[in-house]
Structures are given as structure tokens and as C-alpha cells.
Amino acid sequence: MDFLLRFFLIDVPEAFLLLTIGFAIFNQSPVAHLKKTVVFCMLFAIAGESLSFLNVPYQPKIVTMLLFTYLFILFLFRAKIFMAVSMTIASIGSMILAEFVILMLLNSQQIYGFDILTTSFLQHFAGFLYLFVLALLAFFLRMLKIDLRRMVPQNRHNRYLFMLILIGSIEFLLILFISTFAA
Numbered sequence: 001m002d003f004l005l006r007f008f009l010i011d012v013p014e015a016f017l018l019l020t021i022g023f024a025i026f027n028q029s030p031v032a033h034l035k036k037t038v039v040f041c042m043l044f045a046i047a048g049e050s051l052s053f054l055n056v057p058y059q060p061k062i063v064t065m066l067l068f069t070y071l072f073i074l075f076l077f078r079a080k081i082f083m084a085v086s087m088t089i090a091s092i093g094s095m096i097l098a099e100f101v102i103l104m105l106l107n108s109q110q111i112y113g114f115d116i117l118t119t120s121f122l123q124h125f126a127g128f129l130y131l132f133v134l135a136l137l138a139f140f141l142r143m144l145k146i147d148l149r150r151m152v153p154q155n156r157h158n159r160y161l162f163m164l165i166l167i168g169s170i171e172f173l174l175i176l177f178i179s180t181f182a183a
Contacts, residue, residue, distance in 0.1 A: 002120070003049075010127040011045035014095075017134040018044070021094045022073065022087030024141035025148045036076045043072055063174070066092045082163070086148055089170060098133040102126055 019030045019040055030037040047068045051061045070088040073079050079087065106116065106126065116122045 006127070007045055007049060010124075010131065011048055012041045013131055014134065015041040015044035015048075017131060017138050018069070018091040018095055019073075019087075020138040021134070021141060022069075022091040024138055025086060025090045025146050026083065027142075027145050027147040029142075033077060040072050040076050043076075044069065062092065062096065065095075085167075089166075094134060094137050098130055098137065101133050102130050105129070 016030070016037065019037060023030045030040075044065075048061075048065060051064060056064065066088060069091055070084055073087050074081070074084040077084075103113065106112070111122065116126050
């Protein structure tokens with residue numbers, strides 16, 4: 001029963017909010033593609049729960065979810081590669097940011113990771129707080145009406161340079177992220 005509650009009250013809304021954030025950087029709404037959005041949410045939630053069931057450590061789970069998110073967006077929404085990569089980075093980056101904010105907020109109240117895992121109430125509280133942070137982020141991105149397509153240079157060589165710098169910085173941050181938690 002706890003699995004179903006977590007799946008439908010935490011995992012599926014998390015997938016929807018992450019997809020909303022991904023679409024928000026292109027000033028679009030996932031509600032326009034409702035059937036594809038529902039399929040994405042279910043696939044994302046099933047993938048996340050499967051990795052949790054298999055006891056995959058946090059860092060490989062994040063990298064695997066990044067890959068799954070990219071593939072789901074690419075094939076379900078038939079997005080161009082630039083759009084799929086950007087939406088994936090925005091989604092997974094906001095997920096990491098929201099988790100960091102929640103942990104810092106709870107740590108400031110003397111509630112640590114082990115305490116959260118021991119009680120069901122704190123797990124649900126942290127989960128709903130996490131969803132609230134994601135909803136706030138999605139709301140602000142939609143209010144700002146950011147459209148990444150207008151910000152990317154239109155010259156072909158400048159686009160390649162932009163993508164090279166973007167991917168290089170993401171790789172650097174992932175290496176930094178993984179090495180920080182692995183040590």
C-alpha cells in the first residue's frame with residue numbers, strides 16, 4: 001500500500017513537474033501533449049521505482065534517470081536533439097536542486113537524512129516539500145516566459161560552440177557531483 005501511495009502521490013507528480021520544468025524553458029506546456037505526458041509520467045515513475053527496488057546507489061541512479069529522461073523525451077515527444085538535451089538538463093538539474101534545498105532546509109532544523117528515512121511522516125513530509133519546491137520552480141519558469149530557442153545563437157558555428165561549452169560544463173558538474181559524493 002505504501003508503494004502505491006508513494007507511486008501516485010510522489011513519483012507521478014514529480015515526473016509531471018520535472019516535465020513541466022523541461023517544457024517551461026521553451027515557454028511551452030506539457031498539457032498540450034496530454035497523452036504523451038501521462039505516458040512519460042508513468043514511464044519515469046516506473047523507472048525511478050525500479051531503480052530504487054534494485055537498490056541502485058544515488059549517483060548512478062541520477063545518471064540513469066538522466067538517460068531515461070532524455071530517451072523518453074526524444075522518442076515520446078519527437079523532440080529535436082537540442083530540445084531533448086535542454087529539457088533533460090533542466091529537469092534533472094531542477095531535481096538535484098530541489099533535493100539539495102530540501103536537505104539544507106531540513107538540516108537547518110536539525111533533521112538529518114537518517115532521521116528522514118526512519119519515520120514515515122518525515123518521508124512523506126519531505127516528499128511533499130520536494131514537490132512544492134519543484135512546483136514553485138515550474139511556476140516561476142512559466143511566469144518568466146523563458147524561451148531557450150531565442151537565446152541560442154542562430155549561426156551554425158556559434159551553435160556548435162554553444163553546445164560544446166554547454167555539454168562540457170555539464171560533464172564537469174557531473175564529475176564534480178559524483179566525485180563529491182563518492183569520497
